[in-house]
Amino acid sequence: MPFEISRLDYDYNALEPYIDAQTMEIHYTKHHQGYTDKLNTAIQKMVDDPKIETDIDTKTIEQILENISSEVAIIRNNAGGFYNHNLFWNVMSPDGGGEPTGELASAIEKSFKGFEQFKTIFSEAAKTRFGSGWAWLVKKSDGTLAVTSTPNQDNPLMDAVPADEQGTPILCLDVWEHAYYLKYQNKRPDYIENWWNIVDWEEVSKKYE
Ligand code: MN
Numbered sequence: 001m002p003f004e005i006s007r008l009d010y011d012y013n014a015l016e017p018y019i020d021a022q023t024m025e026i027h028y029t030k031h032h033q034g035y036t037d038k039l040n041t042a043i044q045k046m047v048d049d050p051k052i053e054t055d056i057d058t059k060t061i062e063q064i065l066e067n068i069s070s071e072v073a074i075i076r077n078n079a080g081g082f083y084n085h086n087l088f089w090n091v092m093s094p095d096g097g098g099e100p101t102g103e104l105a106s107a108i109e110k111s112f113k114g115f116e117q118f119k120t121i122f123s124e125a126a127k128t129r130f131g132s133g134w135a136w137l138v139k140k141s142d143g144t145l146a147v148t149s150t151p152n153q154d155n156p157l158m159d160a161v162p163a164d165e166q167g168t169p170i171l172c173l174d175v176w177e178h179a180y181y182l183k184y185q186n187k188r189p190d191y192i193e194n195w196w197n198i199v200d201w202e203e204v205s206k207k208y209e
Helices: 021-048 061-066 073-090 102-112 115-128 188-198 201-208
Strands: 133-139 145-151 168-174
Touching: 021 073, 061 073, 073 168, 102 115, 102 145, 102 201, 115 133, 115 145, 115 168, 115 188, 133 201, 168 201
Parallel strands: none
Antiparallel strands: 133 145, 133 168
16 A cells, blocks of 8 residues: 555645745645655565565555664655654644643653753754754653654654654654745744744644553
8 A cells, every 4th residue: 555645634824824835835745745655656666676575565654664774765765754744744733832731741841840941952952953854752662751853854763763762753843944944044943933833732642642
């Protein structure tokens, strides 16, 4: 089964003024669709190649990512691009912003000594990611939370990933220039600060629980 990008639950202009409609449309229909098409094409080529023995077409995206060290770069880049953007669209909402509640709020309190402290750490990870990449909030195997960042389309699910923390991503921020350049140009910190207004904490809570 080819991988398909998740449907957006909101219109391209729904996240304005924080993310503009043109950026959303290009990001979703060109960049995310592009990673996904390239992933599907690369998988099909492997399956069709009699010299390659693979069961990659029977795996979930998570299974592929968790064993990414055994895959070639085109799979690594595009499997990451496919998964990362699905999560990104999902954790944003025009009704977002504010602060988390419930179990997630307690976990943030426990792991970061407070929500403001967490925001500062996450924003710093996003600002200081050199070049293209992502910032992440992950749930680790012991249930605690950690912030990390990755280059390119890597993510903290990947084995052998150059992230200092691994775990299950529950929140992510795309800091590739294609995610903000039309509206913010070189001002990545402004994009990051505005983005907090559209974080869907209900959705992040669901992923945490
Ligand atoms: Mn992107």
